[in-house]
Amino acid sequence: MHEAAIAQAVLDTALEALPDKDSRITAITVVAGVLAGVEEECLTAYFNELCKCTAAEGACLRLVIEPAHLICKECDKQTNYAGDGRLALQCSACGGFNRLEGGKALYLDSVEVES
Amino acid sequence: MRVSVRKSILSANDEQAERNKARFKASQLMVINVMASPGAGKTSLIMRLLENIPSELSRGVIEGDVASSIDADRIAAVGVPVTQINTGGACHLDAFMVDRAMDDLKLSGPGYLFIENIGNLICPTDFRLGETANMVVASVPEGDDKPIKYPAIFAQADIIILNKIDLLPLIDFNLQAFSAAVRAVNEEAPIINISCTTGEGIDTAVRWLREKSMGSGVYI
Ligand SMILES: Nc1nc2c(ncn2[C@@H]2O[C@H](COP(=O)(O)OP(=O)(O)OP(=O)(O)O)[C@@H](O)[C@H]2O)c(=O)[nH]1
Ligand SMILES: [Mg+2]
Numbered sequence A: 001m002h003e004a005a006i007a008q009a010v011l012d013t014a015l016e017a018l019p020d021k022d023s024r025i026t027a028i029t030v031v032a033g034v035l036a037g038v039e040e041e042c043l044t045a046y047f048n049e050l051c052k053c054t055a056a057e058g059a060c061l062r063l064v065i066e067p068a069h070l071i072c073k074e075c076d077k078q079t080n081y082a083g084d085g086r087l088a089l090q091c092s093a094c095g096g097f098n099r100l101e102g103g104k105a106l107y108l109d110s111v112e113v114e115s
Numbered sequence B: 001m002r003v004s005v006r007k008s009i010l011s012a013n014d015e016q017a018e019r020n021k022a023r024f025k026a027s028q029l030m031v032i033n034v035m036a037s038p039g040a041g042k043t044s045l046i047m048r049l050l051e052n053i054p055s056e057l058s059r060g061v062i063e064g065d066v067a068s069s070i071d072a073d074r075i076a077a078v079g080v081p082v083t084q085i086n087t088g089g090a091c092h093l094d095a096f097m098v099d100r101a102m103d104d105l106k107l108s109g110p111g112y113l114f115i116e117n118i119g120n121l122i123c124p125t126d127f128r129l130g131e132t133a134n135m136v137v138a139s140v141p142e143g144d145d146k147p148i149k150y151p152a153i154f155a156q157a158d159i160i161i162l163n164k165i166d167l168l169p170l171i172d173f174n175l176q177a178f179s180a181a182v183r184a185v186n187e188e189a190p191i192i193n194i195s196c197t198t199g200e201g202i203d204t205a206v207r208w209l210r211e212k213s214m215g216s217g218v219y220i
C-alpha cells in the first residue's frame, strides 16, 4: 500500500551502497517476505519513476518473495504460506493447530554495479 | 560487479524509531500504537482508556489522519493534549512524523501517550514508531476472519482488542473462530473483548495497560 515509500527507501539504500560516485547501478535485488505486504508491479512502477536522473536510472529491480511457514503445533509438519489469504488454521496431516512463522523480511540483498 | 548489501530497507525509519523509544523512555511515557481498520473504534477506545487513567498521570494523544481533524477535535474536547499528523494521503505513520509530533506535543511523563495510526490493516506493520506496545483493534462487524486475511498486523500485536461486542447478538461472528485465527498468527497477545458503547471490558484493558507499563520498565 505504500510502495512509493518503499521504492524511495530501496533507491536510497541502493545509492548508499555505491562504491564510488562514478559507478552506476544496473540491477537491484530486494528480498520481501509475504507478510511485508509489498506489491511487485506497484513497487516497480514507482521505482522506475524515482530512479530517473540518479545513478540507478534504468536499473532492473528484482523482487525475491520469501514465503512464510505454517508449522503444526502438534506434529511439526511445515507448509509454505504464500500470502494469498488462504491461511490454513489446522494441519492437513493431523488436524492440530498451526502457527505462522517468518515472511517478514524486507531488505536490500545486493546491487549490480558497473563503473 | 555484484555488491552484497543485506541492509533493511526501512533502516532509516527503524533507527528513528529507536531514537523515539529512547526519548519516550527518558520522559517516562508508555506509548501505545493503536492500529485497526477504518471505523473499528480506535478513537472511541482511546477516549475510553483516557477516562480511566488516574489524574496524577499525564496523558496525550497523537492522531494520525489522512486529512481531517475530526478525531483530534474529539480528543481536544475532553481536555487531553493532542497533536494531529495529517499524512496528506500517506497510508501510515512513520517514526519521523511521530518525532515531529512529539516536538509539538511537549508531553512529559510519567504517563501514557496513545498514537492513533491510520485506519488500515496492511501498512502500519512495516513502520515501527518507537512504541512500547502495539495494540490492534478488531471489531465485530468486520467478521471473525480478519486475522487470517491480515496476518502480519495481528502477528506483531502485543494486545488484541475485540471491540463492539455489544453487536454480537446481531452479527454472525464466532468468538472461538476469531481466537483460533489469532492464535495461528500470534500465540501470546491477550485478546480482550470490549464494547466502547456499553463500557464492558474496558476495565480489563486498563488493567493490561498498567501491567504492561510496569513490565516494560516505564514506571507509571
Ligand atoms: N455498537 C458499537 N459501536 C461502536 C463501538 N465503538 C465504536 N463504535 C462506533 O463505531 C464508529 C467508529 O468509531 P471510531 O472510534 O471513530 O473508529 P476509528 O477506528 O477511530 O475510525 P477512523 O479513525 O475513522 O478509522 C462510531 O460511529 C462509533 O460510535 C462499540 O463498542 N459498539
Ligand atoms: Mg479515529
Ligand SMILES: [Zn+2]
Pocket: A001, A002, B090, B091, B092, B123, B124
Ligand atoms: Zn503505508
Ligand SMILES: [Zn+2]
Pocket: A072, A073, A074, A075, A076, A077, A091, A092, A093, A094, A095, A096
Ligand atoms: Zn500436524
